[in-house]
Every structure is written in C-alpha cells, then in structure tokens.
Amino acid sequence: MSDDSRPSPSEARSGARTAVVIPAAGRGVRLGPGAPKALRALNGTPMLIHAVRAMAASRAVSLVVVVAPPDGAPEVKSMLDAHALPERTDFLVVPGGETRQESVRLGLDALPPDFDIVLVHDAARPLVPVDTVDAVIEAVRDGAPAVVPALPLADTVKEVEPAQTPGASEPVVATPQRARLRAVQTPQGFDRATLVRAHETVTDDVTDDASMIEQLGLGVVVVPGHEEAFKVTRPLDLVLAEAVLARRRLNDGF
Numbered sequence: 001m002s003d004d005s006r007p008s009p010s011e012a013r014s015g016a017r018t019a020v021v022i023p024a025a026g027r028g029v030r031l032g033p034g035a036p037k038a039l040r041a042l043n044g045t046p047m048l049i050h051a052v053r054a055m056a057a058s059r060a061v062s063l064v065v066v067v068a069p070p071d072g073a074p075e076v077k078s079m080l081d082a083h084a085l086p087e088r089t090d091f092l093v094v095p096g097g098e099t100r101q102e103s104v105r106l107g108l109d110a111l112p113p114d115f116d117i118v119l120v121h122d123a124a125r126p127l128v129p130v131d132t133v134d135a136v137i138e139a140v141r142d143g144a145p146a147v148v149p150a151l152p153l154a155d156t157v158k159e160v161e162p163a164q165t166p167g168a169s170e171p172v173v174a175t176p177q178r179a180r181l182r183a184v185q186t187p188q189g190f191d192r193a194t195l196v197r198a199h200e201t202v203t204d205d206v207t208d209d210a211s212m213i214e215q216l217g218l219g220v221v222v223v224p225g226h227e228e229a230f231k232v233t234r235p236l237d238l239v240l241a242e243a244v245l246a247r248r249r250l251n252d253g254f
C-alpha cells in the first residue's frame with residue numbers, strides 16, 4: 001500500500017482480470033481478392049485461430065472477444081468450436097463495424113464488468129509470441145494506462161506532401177530522426193476504463209487505439225515488440241508468416 005493507504009495503480013491492478021478484444025472484421029483489401037483476411041488460412045489454419053491461440057497462450061488472459069466480419073459471426077463461432085483452444089479461456093463472438101475503431105468499440109461493449117485490463121490485438125498479427133503479450137499485460141499491471149509493443153525502424157522515413165493523383169511525384173517535407181521512431185504493433189494494453197473513455201470521447205480517425213489515449217493527454221508507454229508480431233497486410237506477408245510457422249515446427253521438432 002502507498003503512504004495514504006490507497007492502493008497504487010500497480011497494487012490496484014495486480015489481481016486485475018485481463019480480457020482481449022480481437023478486431024477481425026476487416027476485408028483485407030490489400031491482401032487481394034478472397035475471404036475476409038482473418039478467415040484465410042495460414043498453413044491450413046485460419047489466421048484468426050492463430051491469433052486467438054496467441055492470446056489464449058497467456059495464462060493471464062481469461063476472456064477473448066472476437067469481433068467478426070459484420071455478417072460472419074455465426075461462421076466465426078463455428079470456426080472457434082471446430083478448433084482446439086485452451087479450456088481456461090472463455091470466448092465471445094460479436095459482429096464488427098465499418099472501421100477498425102468501430103469494431104474495437106463493439107468488442108469493448110461486449111465485455112462483462114469484471115475485467116479491468118483490456119488488450120486489443122489485430123487478428124492480422126497472428127504470430128505474436130506469448131512473451132510479448134505477457135510483457136504488455138505486466139506493464140499495464142504496473143500502472144501504465146496504455147502500453148504498446150514496438151520495434152525500431154530499419155528504413156529511413158520521409159514525411160511528404162501526399163500526391164493528389166496516384167503515381168505523381170511527392171515533395172519531401174521532412175526526415176524525422178529515425179532513432180526516435182518506433183513501429184507499433186499489437187496487442188496494445190489498457191486500463192479498461194481509460195480505453196472506454198477514449199472510445200467515447202475521441203472522434204478523429206486514428207490507426208491505433210493508443211493514439212486515442214494520447215489525445216486524452218494521458219501517457220502511453222512502449223515495451224519491446226517482436227519481429228514475428230508483424231501484420232499480415234500484403235501477399236508477401238503470407239509467405240513470411242508461413243515461413244515463420246515452418247521454422248517454429250522445425251524448432252519444436254515435429
């Protein structure tokens with residue numbers, strides 16, 4: 001306990017229950033024609049099942065809420081029933097929305113009251129290792145309202161004036177100092193009440209949940225990400241994901 005007998009954030013969250021929201025309602029336009037991205041197979045198993053298993057691998061996670069394509073909730077429920085998943089974890093499936101932000105909000109709306117920590121994890125990052133998941137949860141338990149796993153960049157990044165017509169050249173505006181930049185992954189971890197407030201308050205289009213917390217003026221901290229937590233976005237990423245799975249099978253000796 002702290003001096004004034006109130007629990008510190010870390011003390012308050014040390015026994016907190018953790019749930020994960022997995023937005024999986026995207027179409028996967030950049031991956032090319034086919035089923036919704038999360039339902040496509042990686043080495044014969046749907047990408048979403050890999051992502052669900054990656055979250056349920058953490059002993060701290062007791063509920064996973066899958067946000068399915070808007071008309072695909074029954075199919076996703078059957079998919080979860082048809083695959084082996086840890087018995088200690090509960091699963092819920094809800095239909096998603098038009099944007100990632102809306103899908104995450106619909107997942108948050110479905111959470112039962114007794115969860116104080118929420119992770120948000122892209123179905124499109126199916127291979128994140130459990131150590132990364134646990135590191136994010138640990139940092140939230142230690143008192144951070146928002147935690148993101150991230151990696152330093154390999155490329156130099158330029159800020160440009162975006163072209164008005166596709167293919168036109170784009171003037172460079174600035175070159176941010178690379179050593180200060182990080183490429184952010186998921187799962188991102190949050191104090192639940194803070195994330196819910198952010199989703200109720202921030203109306204700007206954002207590309208991740210942590211930036212909504214920044215807009216509330218609250219601190220977001222970074223923990224080390226992992227190269228295997230990359231996002232399957234374009235066709236080449238599928239090749240890389242299957243290669244990672246093949247390497248894991250070799251290392252596991254089967």
Ligand SMILES: Nc1ccn([C@@H]2O[C@H](COP(=O)(O)OP(=O)(O)OP(=O)(O)O)[C@@H](O)[C@H]2O)c(=O)n1
Nearest residue numbers: 023024025026027028029030098099103123124
């Ligand atoms: N309306 C949406 C859009 C995206 N997502 C989810 O958000 C994650 C990250 O999005 P992204 O990789 O961009 O997926 P897509 O939107 O499917 O990809 P694209 O932009 O190529 O269509 C994915 O797990 C995706 O399923 C979602 O739940 N609901």
Ligand SMILES: C[C@](O)(CO)[C@H](O)COP(=O)(O)O
Nearest residue numbers: 100122184185186207208231
């Ligand atoms: C949330 C995210 O994965 C962090 O890198 C990313 O911003 C999602 O972006 P997308 O274009 O919607 O895939």
